[in-house]
Amino acid sequence: MSYSRVRIAARLRPAIPGEQHDKAIRLVRTDAGSAICVDNPRDPSQTFKYPFSSCYDEFSTQEEIFERDVQPLIELAFSGITVTVFAYGVTSSGKTHTMQGNKDQPGIIPRAVEDIFTRTASLRYQSSIQVSYMEIYKDEVYDLLVDRDTAAKLPVRENEFGQVFVANLSIVPVNTLQDFDKLFTSANKQRSVSSTNLNSVSSRSHAILTLHVSVVDPVHNMTLSGKLNLVDLAGSENNKHTGNDAARMAESAAINKSLSVLGQVVHALNSGASRIPYRNSKLTRILQDALGGSSEGLLICNLAPGTKFRQDTLNTLNFAVRSKNIQNKPVVNQQATIPVPGPSRSTIPLPAPSGRQSLLPNAIPGPSRLPGPRPSRAPRPSAIEVVDTRSLLPPATMVKHQPPPLPVHLTEEEINMRIAKAVELEVARRLEEERARERQRREEEEAAAEASRSASMQEESRSQDSSLQSLPSGLLTPLLKSSRDSHDDELKRRLDELEARFERANKTAVHLADALSPVSRKKTGRAYVALARSQSNKNNLEVALDLYRKAESYVPDNVKLKDRWIFFAPGV
Numbered sequence: 001m002s003y004s005r006v007r008i009a010a011r012l013r014p015a016i017p018g019e020q021h022d023k024a025i026r027l028v029r030t031d032a033g034s035a036i037c038v039d040n041p042r043d044p045s046q047t048f049k050y051p052f053s054s055c056y057d058e059f060s061t062q063e064e065i066f067e068r069d070v071q072p073l074i075e076l077a078f079s080g081i082t083v084t085v086f087a088y089g090v091t092s093s094g095k096t097h098t099m100q101g102n103k104d105q106p107g108i109i110p111r112a113v114e115d116i117f118t119r120t121a122s123l124r125y126q127s128s129i130q131v132s133y134m135e136i137y138k139d140e141v142y143d144l145l146v147d148r149d150t151a152a153k154l155p156v157r158e159n160e161f162g163q164v165f166v167a168n169l170s171i172v173p174v175n176t177l178q179d180f181d182k183l184f185t186s187a188n189k190q191r192s193v194s195s196t197n198l199n200s201v202s203s204r205s206h207a208i209l210t211l212h213v214s215v216v217d218p219v220h221n222m223t224l225s226g227k228l229n230l231v232d233l234a235g236s237e238n239n240k241h242t243g244n245d246a247a248r249m250a251e252s253a254a255i256n257k258s259l260s261v262l263g264q265v266v267h268a269l270n271s272g273a274s275r276i277p278y279r280n281s282k283l284t285r286i287l288q289d290a291l292g293g294s295s296e297g298l299l300i301c302n303l304a305p306g307t308k309f310r311q312d313t314l315n316t317l318n319f320a321v322r323s324k325n326i327q328n329k330p331v332v333n334q335q336a337t338i339p340v341p342g343p344s345r346s347t348i349p350l351p352a353p354s355g356r357q358s359l360l361p362n363a364i365p366g367p368s369r370l371p372g373p374r375p376s377r378a379p380r381p382s383a384i385e386v387v388d389t390r391s392l393l394p395p396a397t398m399v400k401h402q403p404p405p406l407p408v409h410l411t412e413e414e415i416n417m418r419i420a421k422a423v424e425l426e427v428a429r430r431l432e433e434e435r436a437r438e439r440q441r442r443e444e445e446e447a448a449a450e451a452s453r454s455a456s457m458q459e460e461s462r463s464q465d466s467s468l469q470s471l472p473s474g475l476l477t478p479l480l481k482s483s484r485d486s487h488d489d490e491l492k493r494r495l496d497e498l499e500a501r502f503e504r505a506n507k508t509a510v511h512l513a514d515a516l517s518p519v520s521r522k523k524t525g526r527a528y529v530a531l532a533r534s535q536s537n538k539n540n541l542e543v544a545l546d547l548y549r550k551a552e553s554y555v556p557d558n559v560k561l562k563d564r565w566i567f568f569a570p571g572v
């Protein structure tokens with residue numbers, strides 16, 4: 001299975017009426033690629049440069065962004081992969097404009113839905129499209145497809161396979177673009193928005209629209225279930241600028257807290273932390289799958305222009321740079337299309353065969369096309385599963401809550417065999433995960449033991465060094481004090497022993513003279529001089545010369561000594 005990093009796109013919006021227009025934040029294109037450049041607020045002579053593979057300036061169109069960065073991901077959703085597109089940025093930076101747009105400039109959401117319908121129309125397999133739409137407002141989840149007056153706070157749960165889902169969230173089938181438009185327009189009226197100094201229709205919640213795409217392959221008796229999560233995050237807020245009242249401040253605190261947890265999750269993933277704080281906010285819990293999980297990700301960083309937004313822009317870009325390192329392991333959500341009654345059976349996820357192709361005629365292969373290095377932790381399977389169905393739509397339009405009837409007929413025995421196989425594979429997968437965790441634990445223990453061994457070896461070596469360095473002053477000084485003929489032998493033995501011990505301890509090409517302190521060097525040099533002198537007095541000139549040479553290696557700057565051994569040297 002291949003790994004994939006979260007891809008980043010940056011989009012700078014144009015200045016809106018009343019805003020100062022300056023070039024503190026700008027897009028620069030070079031042959032090497034494009035980058036967002038921001039002047040350093042502390043030193044205007046410096047510019048921070050953020051290169052991304054996709055950078056859009058104020059003149060970019062909705063169409064460009066969709067075609068370049070989003071459309072290729074829709075193809076993956078048809079291959080049974082969960083795809084998540086986030087719009088991230090400070091309040092009023094253009095997230096909602098990018099995701100939803102307006103009638104004249106439709107954003108990613110309407111374009112994606114249209115694209116999905118176009119694809120399904122040309123598909124030779126049976127397919128279905130379903131929609132769910134939720135908002136996270138002050139860390140509570142609400143269904144945007146039910147009447148807000150009666151909408152309950154929805155719990156976030158985890159099933160036995162570790163998949164996170166929002167319980168009781170509606171999932172509504174849509175058969176035409178018009179169906180979707182009606183549903184989406186009505187749902188957006190329920191979204192929490194307010195006016196702030198920075199945005200007259202500021203989103204006060206994170207909105208997650210999920211398009212579920214199911215394609216039935218009758219030949220292989222398989223259903224590929226892909227998902228496209230389109231996430232319009234609430235904007236981080238600098239309350240110096242927003243002019244928020246008490247109610248807005250409370251919303252702002254919740255928004256900033258959940259975005260800060262998002263930052264912590266990204267940081268933990270990138271630093272290889274053993275615990276990722278997904279549970280610290282509903283936002284990260286629900287998007288767990290898109291952050292270091294089994295989803296493909298695109299983060300669009302929306303940027304507002306001008307000096308006023310410079311610090312916010314730097315924060316957004318720094319977050320984007322950190323997010324670039326997140327690795328996901330996209331997984332094909334593929335199920336045997338068997339008419340098994342009961343939800344627990346129908347949700348058993350089957351591992352994907354490698355190289356599984358999309359069911360679209362011209363689709364690129366699924367996960368095998370998503371290369372990348374291995375992540376530091378095992379990813380989890382799909383998230384944001386949806387159970388129970390309720391809707392704003394009249395009951396007549398809600399007939400297709402479950403995947404469409406299947407054109408495949410299986411015997412009871414075949415069904416049981418398939419279930420057994422699915423369970424077997426799931427158990428094998430879990431065992432393998434367990435083994436991988438165990439391997440990692442052992443490797444960590446070994447690394448820790450190795451580190452402690454090497455620390456104690458270093459400590460030992462340090463103490464040997466210090467004992468060697470202190471040796472001359474402890475052992476040689478008394479000998480030097482009375483170093484005359486009677487002690488020659490002992491002094492020589494001590495010096496030889498000292499050098500031999502040093503050589504034994506240091507197999508590298510380090511000389512004792514280099515390892516000693518200046519004082520110890522001088523003393524050792526003096527000891528050799530004393531010996532040399534005594535040998536010279538005995539007329540053992542060869543030996544004296546050798547000892548003077550040795551002495552010189554300890555005190556190379558001693559001119560007198562140099563003169564002396566030159567005097568002894570042959571041919572002088």
Ligand SMILES: Nc1ncnc2c1ncn2[C@@H]1O[C@H](COP(=O)(O)OP(=O)(O)OP(=O)(O)O)[C@@H](O)[C@H]1O
Pocket residue numbers: 012013014016089090091092093094095096097098199201202203204233234235236302
């Ligand atoms: N690319 C763009 N072209 C033209 N107008 C834009 C663009 N991006 C944003 N705008 C305008 O800027 C204003 C703020 O945009 P938007 O509401 O999308 O910001 P936001 O990031 O969603 O803000 P919040 O977090 O407060 O909800 C809107 O009036 C929007 O129409």
